[in-house]
Amino acid sequence: MTDLERELRATLLEAGQQALFVDDLATRAVRPIRRRRTWLASSLAVATVAAAGVAVAVTGPGGNENAGVSTPSTSETTQTLTRALIGTWRPVDIVGFDRSKLSLAHSTRAAVTFDTNGKWGGTDGCNGIGGTYRASDDGTITADTSGAVTLMGCDNVPNRGVLHKAARFTIDGRALTFYAADGRRLGTYERPTGTPSIITECPREVVPEAFGAGPDGAFVPPNPTDVLVCRYEFPDLRLTERRVIPRTEAVKLAAELNRAEGPPRGYKCPAPALWEAWVFRGASQVVVKAGWCNVVVGQTRNVKTPPGWLRYP
Amino acid sequence: MEFDEYVAVRGQQLVRLGYVLSGDHHRAEDLAQHALMNAYRHWRRVQGMDDPHAYVRRILVNAHISATRRGSSRETPVAVAASGHSEPDPASALAEHDAMWRALAALPPRERTVLILRYYEDLDHASIAAALGIKESTARATLHRALASLRAAHDPPVAKGTSSEHDRP
Numbered sequence: 001m002t003d004l005e006r007e008l009r010a011t012l013l014e015a016g017q018q019a020l021f022v023d024d025l026a027t028r029a030v031r032p033i034r035r036r037r038t039w040l041a042s043s044l045a046v047a048t049v050a051a052a053g054v055a056v057a058v059t060g061p062g063g064n065e066n067a068g069v070s071t072p073s074t075s076e077t078t079q080t081l082t083r084a085l086i087g088t089w090r091p092v093d094i095v096g097f098d099r100s101k102l103s104l105a106h107s108t109r110a111a112v113t114f115d116t117n118g119k120w121g122g123t124d125g126c127n128g129i130g131g132t133y134r135a136s137d138d139g140t141i142t143a144d145t146s147g148a149v150t151l152m153g154c155d156n157v158p159n160r161g162v163l164h165k166a167a168r169f170t171i172d173g174r175a176l177t178f179y180a181a182d183g184r185r186l187g188t189y190e191r192p193t194g195t196p197s198i199i200t201e202c203p204r205e206v207v208p209e210a211f212g213a214g215p216d217g218a219f220v221p222p223n224p225t226d227v228l229v230c231r232y233e234f235p236d237l238r239l240t241e242r243r244v245i246p247r248t249e250a251v252k253l254a255a256e257l258n259r260a261e262g263p264p265r266g267y268k269c270p271a272p273a274l275w276e277a278w279v280f281r282g283a284s285q286v287v288v289k290a291g292w293c294n295v296v297v298g299q300t301r302n303v304k305t306p307p308g309w310l311r312y313p
Numbered sequence: 314m315e316f317d318e319y320v321a322v323r324g325q326q327l328v329r330l331g332y333v334l335s336g337d338h339h340r341a342e343d344l345a346q347h348a349l350m351n352a353y354r355h356w357r358r359v360q361g362m363d364d365p366h367a368y369v370r371r372i373l374v375n376a377h378i379s380a381t382r383r384g385s386s387r388e389t390p391v392a393v394a395a396s397g398h399s400e401p402d403p404a405s406a407l408a409e410h411d412a413m414w415r416a417l418a419a420l421p422p423r424e425r426t427v428l429i430l431r432y433y434e435d436l437d438h439a440s441i442a443a444a445l446g447i448k449e450s451t452a453r454a455t456l457h458r459a460l461a462s463l464r465a466a467h468d469p470p471v472a473k474g475t476s477s478e479h480d481r482p
Contacts, residue, residue: 004460004463004464004467007413007467008413008417008428008432008463009432011413011414011417012333012428012432012433013433015332015333015336015414016330016332016433017329018332019325019328019331019333019341020332020338020341021325021328022324022328022342022345025324025325025328025345025346025349026316026321026324028349028350029316029320029350029352030316030353
């Protein structure tokens with residue numbers, strides 16, 4: 001592959017990452033709605049959205065950077081609260097909005113979803129909404145709400161208004177509460193029923209560095225007691241499946257991975273909607289293998305990980 | 314695989330492909346929705362296919378090419394949006410700083426699509442041909458021509474570089 005092809009691939013991957021998350025595709029496919037679209041954002045604002053996009057997953061020629069992106073304004077050491085924010089939340093009480101309307105059929109779809117790319121999206125029950133956001137573990141948050149929206153009239157749940165005014169947030173158990181700059185509570189959200197609030201055992205972070213061969217040439221510990229395979233739905237990182245590969249097979253798997261010079265056909269990009277993390281346990285080092293967007297550049301294997309998955313303690 | 318399950322797994326991937334093809338967020342949503350709507354109508358048959366996603370992707374890709382043939386300005390890639398693109402586009406500012414994206418956007422739609430299928434979707438020649446409904450030899454020739462065009466249009470320092478790795482079939 002030439003440098004031109006590598007750069008082309010990197011450019012395309014970067015462009016793909018700029019696509020906005022659309023969370024109601026199935027509904028729209030089954031019950032198509034013709035929407036009146038209106039651009040509310042200025043070109044400057046939308047340019048900011050684009051510029052705030054994610055890092056390219058593929059390194060340049062000969063590069064050895066680990067792919068992956070970080071949640072805006074977070075670092076590898078301070079992510080607890082911001083990580084807890086990631087995912088989908090449904091409104092249960094918004095100040096100034098008739099709570100009884102939240103139980104109306106269309107309003108039950110209202111939700112906001114924060115992804116690990118610094119983007120938020122969702123619906124007010126009738127229209128798609130979205131933008132960018134920055135959150136910090138000290139509980140501060142700013143959300144850009146000037147993105148493109150559709151305008152369909154209903155008892156629109158003011159998710160956008162809440163985020164527009166939000167300056168701080170707290171997460172208490174399953175409850176997410178936003179506050180204005182003056183301390184006024186704006187609204188409270190909860191995880192949708194069935195969404196696990198805490199993921200145990202299966203990690204939400206990885207160590208990209210662990211994917212490179214160590215000094216002994218091994219990609220993964222050679223003698224794991226077992227391998228825990230965790231499957232997540234992207235981008236919510238909702239745990240959808242968990243299974244264990246027992247010791248005998250795990251050792252074989254580790255040997256196979258350590259023998260492999262790269263993924264079978266080299267590429268599995270772009271990343272699929274489901275991510276797998278393979279936790280090799282029982283070794284001196286816990287290695288998490290996040291799956292399936294491997295890029296071989298020269299002799300270096302780079303792995304694109306789900307954005308925000310930076311470190312496994 | 315049920316339809317909802319398919320959309321949960323592949324829906325956003327379709328949106329991303331739509332965006333890479335069109336460079337327009339709304340168009341990307343429309344393309345994904347169009348592809349899914351058509352697939353849903355025949356889902357019983359689609360789900361029985363060896364690769365349902367290839368079928369849905371083909372709908373999306375052909376919808377994009379058909380739209381570009383109609384000459385709608387909405388299908389104009391963002392990097393060449395200056396010539397008549399009336400709406401502000403989220404990616405345009407970013408694209409202006411990206412020579413590769415500009416060079417890609419300047420290619421004819423079919424060449425651009427072939428490059429995207431090859432280097433973004435990671436399809437081989439046979440799969441590209443299937444997605445576009447063309448012969449494999451045609452796909453191969455189009456890809457070769459598109460790369461040559463891209464190399465000519467792109468910055469010479471980048472175009473000159475090569476490595477020891479070979480293109481996959």
